[in-house]
Amino acid sequence: MSTITRSPSPFFRCLLFFLLLMVCCRRISASPRKNVLFIVSDDMRPQLGAYSGPNFPSPIHPQMITRNLDRLASESLLLTRAYVQQATCSPSRTSFLTSRRPDTTHVYDLKSYFRKVGGNFTTLPQYFKKHGYESVGMGKVFHPREASGGDDPPSWTLPYYHPSNKPYWTTTKRSWYAATPHERKKRPLPDEQIVKHAVKMLRKLAPKAKSGQKPFFLAVGFYKPHLPFVFPEEFLAMYPPSEIHLPPNPYAPENMPSIAWCDYGELRDYDDIARLGLSGDINTTVPSNVTLDLRRAYYSAVSYIDSLVGTLLAELDHLGLAQSTIISFVGDHGWHLGENGEWTKHTNFEQATHAPMMIRIPGLTDHGIVSDQLVEFVDLYPTIVEAAMLGTLPVCPEESSHIEVCTEGTSLLPLISSNYTERKPYAFSQWPRNGTMGYTIRTSRYRYTEWPKFRSYPVYKPIWSALAGVELYDHQIDPEENRNVANATQYATICSKLKLLLHTGWRDQQNIQRLIFKYNV
Ligand SMILES: *[C@@H]1O[C@H](CO)[C@@H](O)[C@H](O)[C@H]1NC(C)=O
Ligand SMILES: *[C@@H]1O[C@H](CO)[C@@H](O)[C@H](O)[C@H]1NC(C)=O
Ligand SMILES: *[C@@H]1O[C@H](CO)[C@@H](O)[C@H](O)[C@H]1NC(C)=O
Numbered sequence: 001m002s003t004i005t006r007s008p009s010p011f012f013r014c015l016l017f018f019l020l021l022m023v024c025c026r027r028i029s030a031s032p033r034k035n036v037l038f039i040v041s042d043d044m045r046p047q048l049g050a051y052s053g054p055n056f057p058s059p060i061h062p063q064m065i066t067r068n069l070d071r072l073a074s075e076s077l078l079l080t081r082a083y084v085q086q087a088t089c090s091p092s093r094t095s096f097l098t099s100r101r102p103d104t105t106h107v108y109d110l111k112s113y114f115r116k117v118g119g120n121f122t123t124l125p126q127y128f129k130k131h132g133y134e135s136v137g138m139g140k141v142f143h144p145r146e147a148s149g150g151d152d153p154p155s156w157t158l159p160y161y162h163p164s165n166k167p168y169w170t171t172t173k174r175s176w177y178a179a180t181p182h183e184r185k186k187r188p189l190p191d192e193q194i195v196k197h198a199v200k201m202l203r204k205l206a207p208k209a210k211s212g213q214k215p216f217f218l219a220v221g222f223y224k225p226h227l228p229f230v231f232p233e234e235f236l237a238m239y240p241p242s243e244i245h246l247p248p249n250p251y252a253p254e255n256m257p258s259i260a261w262c263d264y265g266e267l268r269d270y271d272d273i274a275r276l277g278l279s280g281d282i283n284t285t286v287p288s289n290v291t292l293d294l295r296r297a298y299y300s301a302v303s304y305i306d307s308l309v310g311t312l313l314a315e316l317d318h319l320g321l322a323q324s325t326i327i328s329f330v331g332d333h334g335w336h337l338g339e340n341g342e343w344t345k346h347t348n349f350e351q352a353t354h355a356p357m358m359i360r361i362p363g364l365t366d367h368g369i370v371s372d373q374l375v376e377f378v379d380l381y382p383t384i385v386e387a388a389m390l391g392t393l394p395v396c397p398e399e400s401s402h403i404e405v406c407t408e409g410t411s412l413l414p415l416i417s418s419n420y421t422e423r424k425p426y427a428f429s430q431w432p433r434n435g436t437m438g439y440t441i442r443t444s445r446y447r448y449t450e451w452p453k454f455r456s457y458p459v460y461k462p463i464w465s466a467l468a469g470v471e472l473y474d475h476q477i478d479p480e481e482n483r484n485v486a487n488a489t490q491y492a493t494i495c496s497k498l499k500l501l502l503h504t505g506w507r508d509q510q511n512i513q514r515l516i517f518k519y520n521v
């Protein structure tokens with residue numbers, strides 16, 4: 001006997017196809033793929049209402065007026081202890097937009113382009129583009145010009161947008177400026193133009209996003225609160241001078257090695273600051289009256305950006321996209337407002353490396369989840385990809401210059417689904433200075449930093465035996481990092497353990513986690 005295998009008749013084939021089509025279409029319309037609104041703000045430290053408390057070591061006074069970001073935080077996974085991998089624009093942005101650390105991107109400055117010096121990596125927006133999304137960017141997402149080959153063309157499906165911002169950058173002769181309504185009418189501020197464009201773009205993208213035909217990845221990069229602090233005048237009124245205080249620690253840490261210091265040249269370049277004739281030397285800082293003005297202007301600029309974020313969120317609601325759009329908000333790194341006597345970023349201290357991060361995932365974070373687990377900015381990319389159900393990124397091998405998609409971070413989604421305490425209990429950052437590379441590890445209690453001599457191209461490796469400085473800050477008793485206790489005898493054992501952890505590095509994840517729990521640091 002022979003078995004006869006018959007293929008279905010043409011009629012049945014048609015019927016089958018039709019049924020499949022119906023099932024597929026229903027699935028698409030029942031759960032369209034989620035859109036992404038990716039917001040990044042320049043030089044914004046976690047000085048938001050949502051961050052007050054022990055995880056923001058500099059006391060927040062005055063009460064910050066950041067209603068919109070606070071509301072977003074209350075519907076998000078709010079990461080209260082997120083650390084950037086290098087505290088300046090391009091290295092940090094390149095790192096979190098490729099999910100690789102500076103020693104892999106080889107971007108340590110504001111000029112190098114990762115596709116030239118690191119590898120042809122698939123960026124976060126490009127990943128969505130490859131998955132059929134409309135990807136569109138505006139303002140400062142990548143660091144502009146040569147640092148990104150002009151906003152990294154492979155990342156976007158639609159033309160990139162820049163506001164006309166010249167007038168406000170060329171009046172940069174002053175470190176801060178409150179623009180009058182009249183001036184803004186004549187020349188809208190760059191970030192106001194960006195939001196206007198973003199709203200227009202959302203309206204354009206909404207129909208296809210809602211029908212499930214073409215979801216979007218919309219990246220909005222705000223320029224403020226970067227220097228010069230230029231903002232609409234009305235925001236100044238939110239912060240009366242009587243409510244502005246000096247930083248509690250306007251001096252360099254005791255026993256700080258000189259290599260750890262940044263001379264805040266970026267601030268001293270502005271004419272009003274240059275006139276003060278500051279040296280930028282260790283343990284000198286900006287005079288108190290100017291410090292108060294700068295702090296007030298910074299807070300105003302933060303509230304200004306908050307209001308623009310509010311405009312974006314309101315439009316998303318209005319278009320009926322709020323429930324189908326993942327929103328992430330980050331600052332690209334922190335900022336010293338006179339704490340440790342320091343200004344700007346460019347250090348390995350808490351104030352420079354700690355930045356805001358919140359991720360709103362409809363259906364998963366609606367009631368808000370606050371996590372004080374240590375997280376790193378390289379974790380952002382795999383988290384957003386997983387939240388959009390576009391897969392899990394493989395971990396990059398040691399040599400990954402030829403691999404387009406991989407991660408040197410880990411997804412943060414476990415922080416949503418469980419009260420997961422055994423996540424990676426460390427965060428690494430680095431800062432290059434004077435031929436050395438300051439490597440720092442933050443554990444739940446300590447910050448430990450070494451400044452080894454660094455071999456750059458083509459090796460990109462530290463020489464751990466040649467150190468220009470060592471720092472240890474014990475956050476349990478010194479959350480402001482005022483005392484380097486690396487040489488104190490009672491910390492000798494801790495130091496040798498943290499040294500081992502720093503040299504072990506993030507890559508040996510199982511080993512470093514085991515050591516951290518074993519040593520209880
Ligand atoms: C970089 O990768 C993209 C695909 O992601 C490819 O189209 C392009 O040709 C590559 N460029 C180089 C210089 O290898
Ligand atoms: C800076 O000044 C403070 C306060 O006077 C002092 O305690 C500290 O040792 C100084 N730090 C350095 C690195 O000189
Ligand atoms: C700490 O000790 C090392 C080695 O003895 C020495 O080179 C360094 O100057 C000391 N640093 C401080 C801040 O005392």
Ligand SMILES: *[C@@H]1O[C@H](CO)[C@@H](O)[C@H](O)[C@H]1NC(C)=O
Pocket residue numbers: 258259434435
């Ligand atoms: C920079 O390095 C040179 C040579 O290694 C050294 O002489 C100089 O003191 C260093 N400068 C700082 C600020 O550490």
Ligand SMILES: *[C@@H]1O[C@H](CO)[C@@H](O)[C@H](O)[C@H]1NC(C)=O
Pocket residue numbers: 287289290293
């Ligand atoms: C700060 O005070 C100094 C002297 O007390 C004064 O010369 C200067 O104009 C003041 N600067 C500002 C911005 O208020």
Ligand SMILES: *[C@@H]1O[C@H](CO)[C@@H](O)[C@H](O)[C@H]1NC(C)=O
Pocket residue numbers: 419421
């Ligand atoms: C999560 O765990 C921490 C530490 O064990 C505990 O303090 C906290 O209440 C827990 N949160 C929830 C939502 O269970």
